Amino acid sequence: MDVTVKFLGGAGSVTGSKYLIDLGEFEFLVDCGLFQGPRDLRERNWDKFPMPVDEMEAIVITHAHLDHIGYLPRLVKQGFRGPIYCTEPSAELAKILLMDSGKLQEEEAEYAKKKGYSRHDDPQPLYTMEDAEAVFPLLVPQPFETPFQIHPNITVTYYYAGHILGAAITKINIKGDQQEKKLVFSGDLGRFHDPVLYPPTLIPRADILWIESTYGDRISPPTKPEDELQKAILDVFDRDGLVIIPSFAVGRTQLIMYYLFQLMQKGKIPKVPIFLDSPMAINATKIxxxxxxxxxxSAVLEEQDQHPFNHSQLHYFQKQEQSKSLNEYRGRAIIISASGMATGGRVLHHLFHHLPQEKNGVIFVGYQAEGTRGRRLIEGEPNVRIYGLEVPVKAKIYQIDGLSAHADQSELMEWVDGFCEKPKKTFIIHGEGKGAEVLAQKLHEEYGWNTVIPHYLESFVLFEGI
Structure with a gap:
């Protein structure tokens, strides 16, 4: 039996992760992500899938971020009907994120039609909310650290990867006629000292390894984000102002809620109202x-009415009327709202009403991509456009470092150090040029590993006649 892999995404880019494993009689996909970012990448989402969809038997998902699951509705729409395996939390997060993605796809198509900037007379969404919902019956949730079969000769085991809730390092055992081989996909690895998530599990052996390289060329600054958060909040409160935190709904929001709770419990910041104003973040927190x-x-959550996601200062705002009531709020409080780069969502009306006041503060807790409203704010632009109007930026803008959910280069190397023997081949994936190249070179120089940086749509023979 020969085993091959074809790179349908996550090669040369940090999005669109899709790896097609072909055993001849059985083909399955590891991850099924959406391409995001520049137009040339996004346009790949519209390309014809490079194989007949009904010939693919199964999909194995590492975690629920859209660059790893966001193409699922499109694939199901094209006729895929096989099982989609993922961890139990990933199954629940996938439902939230895919429905939101479907909604955004619909809104973008409608906006393009209204403004007339599409090349098509009647622009259509990549997929709809209904298409997203069609994925749910195919999800097959699995517990961590418990092997399960996707084929009589293929066993999969999920291990904790950190990064976000439910994220998994994925080990795939393939039993051939002559021997057994191990494939290991790192997925996206998290931080080793995250206070909420378990650190990435060390894996002792892999015949073939796929390792992400998002931050393969970067070392995170040795800062304590909770100290920076405390400093920024106290600065705003000294002016008797209001704090707005634009935050990503899954992962980052829950980490911020943990830090705020700890700072209040330890008396490092005053106990003030915290308003979580994001239905998606509220639903993710429930998971x-x-x-x-x-x-x-788990131990903290046992404290009734006294843990980061349930305490007297914390208020969940699901309804839009509740959200709007914060427009006129004056005095010290903290509003956490989506989106993390201030590109849309409820956070916009908070910024619209509170940016013009000098006493207030906006704390960004994640990377701000070029061209986003968040990037313009941290770069000090005096006005930003919201709802078609120029809003003066009088509030003070802060950015907190050290909150990334991705392992940096030193942590990637720490994880690699857990291998007791070198893999036959290591594919450097989910990274852009420099990140992938630097990590590949470092693994080769320090460990003597055979590293390969694959190209989009490139294929490799993994094993012959096993």
């Missing part, structure tokens, strides 16, 4: 409560 065994806060 943290439902799957307490899959993160480090």
């Amino acid at each position: 943290y409560l439902d799957y307490a065994k899959d993160h480090q806060l």
Whole structure:
């Protein structure tokens, strides 16, 4: 039996992760991500899938971020009907994120039609909310650290990867006629000292390894984000102002909620109202409560009415009327709202109403991509456009470092150090040029590993006649 891989995404880019494993009689996909970012990448989402969809038997998902699951509705729409395996928390997060993605696809198509900037007379969404919902019956949730079969000769085991709730390092055992081989996909690796998520599990052996390289060329600054958060909040409160935190709904929001709770409990910041104003973030937080065994806060959550996601200062705002009531709020409080780069969502009306006041502060807790409203704010632009109007930026803008959910170069190397023997081949994936190249070179120089940086749509023979 020969085994091959074809790189349908996540090669030369940090999005669109898709790896097609072909055993001849059985083909399956590891991850099924959406291409995001520049137009030339996004346009790949519209390309014809490079194989007949009904010939693919299964999909194995590492975690629920859209660059790893966001193409699923499109694939199901094209006729895929096989099982989609993922961890239990990932299944629940996938439902939230895919529905939101479908909604955004619909809104973008409608906006393009209204403004007339599409090349098509009647622009259509890549997929709809209904298409996203069609994925749900195919999801087959699996617990961590428990082997399961996707074929009589193929066993998969999920291990904790950190990064976000439910993220998994994925080990795939393939039993051939002559021998057994191990494929290991790192997925996206998290930080080794995250206070909420378990650190990435060390894996002792892999015949073939796929390792992400998002930050393969970067070392995170040795800062304590909770100290920076405390400093920024106290600065705003000294002016009797209001804090707005634009935050990503899954992962980052829950980490910020943890830090705020700790700072209040330890008396490092005053106990003021915290308004979580994001239905998606609220739903994601519920999944943290439902799957307490899959993160480090299980003991903390046992404290009734006294834990990061349930305490007297914390208020969940699901309804739009509740959200609008904060427009006229004056005095010290903290509003956490989506989106993390201030590109849309409820956070816009908070910025619209509170940016013009000098006493207020906006704290960004994640990377701000070029061209986003968040990037313009941290670069000090005096006005930003919201709802078609120029809004004066009088509030003070802060950015907190050290909150990335991705392992940096030193942590990638720490994870690699857990291998007791070198893989036959290591594919450097999910990274852009420099990140992938620097990590590949470092692994080769320090460990003597055979590293390969694959190209989009490139194929490789992994094993012959096993």
